[in-house]
Amino acid sequence: MWRLKQWLKRIVLSWRNSRAIYEAKKIERKWSAFAKHLPRSADGKMMFHIGCGDINTPGFINIDARPQPHVHIVTTSLFRLKMIPANVADMIYMSHVLEHVSHRDIVATLREMHRILKDDGVLRVSVPDFDKIIDIYQANERDVAAIEHPLMGGQDYPFNYHYAVFNDAHLRRSMQKSGFQETRTWNPQNCAYHYFDDWASRNVSWGGREFAISLNIEAIK
Secondary structure, three states: OHHHHHHHHHHHHHHHHHHHHHHHHHHHHHHHHHHOOOOOOOOOOOEEEEOOOOOOOOOOEEEEOOOOOOOOEEOOOOOOOOOOOOOOEEEEEEEOOHHHOOHHHHHHHHHHHHHHEEEEEEEEEEEEEHHHHHHHHHHOOOOHHHOHHHHHOOOOOOOOOOOOOEOHHHHHHHHHHOOOOEEEEOOOOOOOOOOOOOOOOOEEEEOOEEEEOEEEEEEEO
């Protein structure tokens, strides 16, 4: 009886492995045909802008939950990109998007980005910096209204809510838990493949003053 159970278990595992391999090959074939029509950078790199919103980033494959003319892939599941095979991306860019993921799912989401990236590929992230939000709160006499938007999102459409907070140490730690070996800060004013204006370099305004808001960290696979 024990041997029969072990034999059946091996049969089931073998079937599951074969099925997984079949599905992976199927995704690769579909992606190969689809990717022929997608943009590349001037130097031939495959780069994804996940959660691009209204920003059109030429040279990037734009992915968003809302359909727009410049969006190449529309999906409400921005953080589980099953249609994209493993090891295809040279860069993934996410600006003020990761905070829209539940704090319970941050590591799983970063692991998905790790899956898609090639070896030595770059995950470039910008998020609201919780330490800077605290600074804004303190600088405005602890006025909650000053930090409602950067802390909790605009909440003007269904996807625009924040579910996680980050500071430098927390984001780097999450990246490392997800398999990334190296993390570093990046400067939107002085880095490759960043030639557009977005929240990575913008300030928030309150009481006639400007405040920096973003934490910009990238991770290397």
